Amino acid sequence: MVKVAMIGFGGIAQAHRYAYWLFNKVGLPVQLIAACDTDPEKFKTVTKINIPLRGKIENERPFTAYSDWREMLTKEQPDLVDICLPTPFHKPVVMQALEMGFHVMCEKPMAETYADCLEMVAAAQKAGRELMIAQCVQFQPEYEYLQKAVEEQLYGKVIASEFYRYSPLPSWGNAKWREESGRTGSCLAELNIHDIDTVQAIFGLPEQLSCDLQSKVYPYDFAESQFMYPTHTVTIKSAWYDADYVFNAGYRVEFEKGVLEHREGKVFFTDHDGQTSGIPVEDADGIMGEIRYFVNVLEDHTENRRNPPKQTAQTIYSLEKCYESADAGGAVLRYEVGG
Ligand SMILES: NC(=O)c1ccc[n+]([C@@H]2O[C@H](COP(=O)([O-])OP(=O)(O)OC[C@H]3O[C@@H](n4cnc5c(N)ncnc54)[C@H](O)[C@@H]3O)[C@@H](O)[C@H]2O)c1
Structure with a gap:
């Protein structure tokens, strides 16, 4: 049984809490035993974000609430520490949790800089503990299907592709930490990063990239990146929108034999005769997928091959290249691995 404490x-x-509850209910060996937040209100109401929760938690097994995470980790001795803190806290808290001897899952973005990410990777190696960054989109069934379609050339080779992620401005969160943390709170670091990470998991590292950022509300309220591969270019777009607006994300990938699209939570394939068919995928989200995967890694003592922290660090490296390109007016930059 993997005992989890959330910070x-x-x-x-x-x-995350919903996934732990659901998996515990259906017999996966995982249980939330404790959670910590400096704001006691977080234990009284369920904070709503830009994506609706998948369902209501009922008959939840009791867990202990804390306001001090060091006290929680000392008293509870969990197997896994799940960190859902504002991004500037990721590196210091991950490092300390690893040092204290716990396996760690931490929300994306991994850290504020690539150099910080490398320190985190080294800390996990030194501690002999697993560290996984919750890059959930890689584990979302619609994107898992795309990965399979690309790897197995189900529709031939890829000719062009576009990934997008549009969200209302985050209005939850009591500390307004996104507005205060500069680039770390931008739509590039908060939204685009999901697709950058997934694109790299599917297509590998690009040869060149460019990025255009436009600043209106947050430091950057619109981001468009181009990841250039020898055979095709991937466009990745994201934006915050300051309105009562429905979050939407998806992709459109053109293959030799037709177009595969993820939109409105579904996957479709349209062939050259214009015939569109729905592709059935598992009814689950990426957070459920990543938690199930990581629990299995810990339970079975297997290697995390899908998104080891070194790979996620590379995502932050790409993010830094995107900023570099944007600062140079959208210049096309050569991508030197691990720069
Ligand atoms: N995977 C995704 O799709 C996704 C979506 C949203 C946010 N995120 C990421 O998750 C992280 C958290 O974002 P959020 O939207 O949940 O933010 P949030 O502000 O809603 O939640 C952060 C919580 O941390 C608490 N906190 C702050 N300092 C603390 C401390 N020292 N000890 C204990 N608790 C403390 C705050 O009180 C708050 O409740 C960010 O890194 C963000 O990028 C990921």
């Missing part, structure tokens, strides 16, 4: 019990933490 940060705000917005995205509620989706």
